[in-house]
């Protein structure tokens with residue numbers, strides 16, 4: 486059996502951030518990870534450029550049963566702290582939109598910096614944790630062929646989305662075993678499978694407004710061979726939603742445009758008029774009929790306009806494209822029995838949770854990694 490002060494399960498963003506803090510306090514730390522290398526999601530993040538923080542990180546950009554839970558960690562670890570950390574490692578950055586920070590030289594810069602910070606930590610890769618027991622104030626962490634003993638355990642096993650990178654639900658099992666509730670897990674920040682659109686539209690991207698739960702999201706949407714994706718759709722899926730309402734021509738009253746065209750360009754087809762507003766293939770999907778626009782009744786024109794300004798995707802025709810595209814999950818370890826100041830379990834002293842394994846999911850834009858760094862650091866400062 487190997488003996489440590491702190492054992493961290495999962496060498497992802499939160500686990501490595503926690504390890505660096507625990508190491509700097511002189512704790513003997515081990516990280517156990519099932520993958521062949523640490524930080525695989527960080528390496529894949531932001532399309533390989535790692536959107537590592539966002540200046541707007543605050544509770545209103547997080548989702549879960551209690552998004553206010555993030556306040557404690559976010560007050561202790563701010564986006565400026567993360568920029569300082571990046572600066573300290575000579576990571577240069579670019580801003581995609583103001584305050585949305587990516588590694589200019591790619592995600593490897595972030596991975597290298599994380600690894601540099603844990604030079605005194607024993608990292609065991611290809612080590613799948615199966616079980617954790619708590620006996621005589623010690624934790625016994627078991628893998629297939631070894632056991633590790635520690636005073637504290639930090640569970641940073643992440644979410645179960647994007648399974649091609651290697652994920653497990655062991656973090657949820659450990660939490661349950663110690664009496665924690667698991668909020669049901671579902672994919673989020675992902676594409677949607679729906680029968681509404683034609684697969685022929687695949688590859689077209691356009692600026693849309695999606696209304697979800699009363700909130701309007703303005704961003705790019707991408708047609709795929711199975712439905713829709715792109716930032717606007719990803720952002721919609723992190724929210725609680727029922728039906729989705731898509732406006733493919735935000736700010737344009739298409740009914741007005743078509744009625745004017747009926748009077749001034751009556752011999753044009755509807756698709757030809759719409760192609761001034763939409764990509765031609767999308768315009769044809771909206772109205773494949775080649776009749777002159779002058780031949781349409783206003784009522785029909787109104788219905789066509791709705792197919793641009795207010796496409797309704799009913800809830801029962803939305804399938805989250807989970808394991809393939811989801812960047813995170815909604816749900817996870819219920820935060821009500823975890824201290825927001827220390828990340829320690831209120832049910833089992835010495836047991837900590839951080840990162841995506843908790844019922845906290847951030848918006849698109851660097852909020853999830855920020856949460857992983859912030860909650861991981863706080864856990865590492867207290868374990």
Ligand SMILES: Cc1cc2nc3c(=O)[nH]c(=O)nc-3n(C[C@H](O)[C@H](O)[C@H](O)COP(=O)(O)OP(=O)(O)OC[C@H]3O[C@@H](n4cnc5c(N)ncnc54)[C@H](O)[C@@H]3O)c2cc1C
Nearest residue numbers: 495497498499519530531536614643655840841851853854
């Ligand atoms: C493709 C993609 C792109 C993304 N891009 C961004 C982005 O640009 N910005 C952003 O903010 N967020 C992004 N995210 C989300 C972000 O990467 C995650 O929210 C974040 O990595 C979560 O950190 P974590 O440490 O909690 O979990 P993870 O980083 O997922 O780490 C969990 C670790 O636990 C290990 N593990 C799990 N079970 C076991 C077990 N039983 N035994 C041992 N080890 C185990 C895993 O191998 C893994 O290394 C992206 C996600 C994906 C999938």
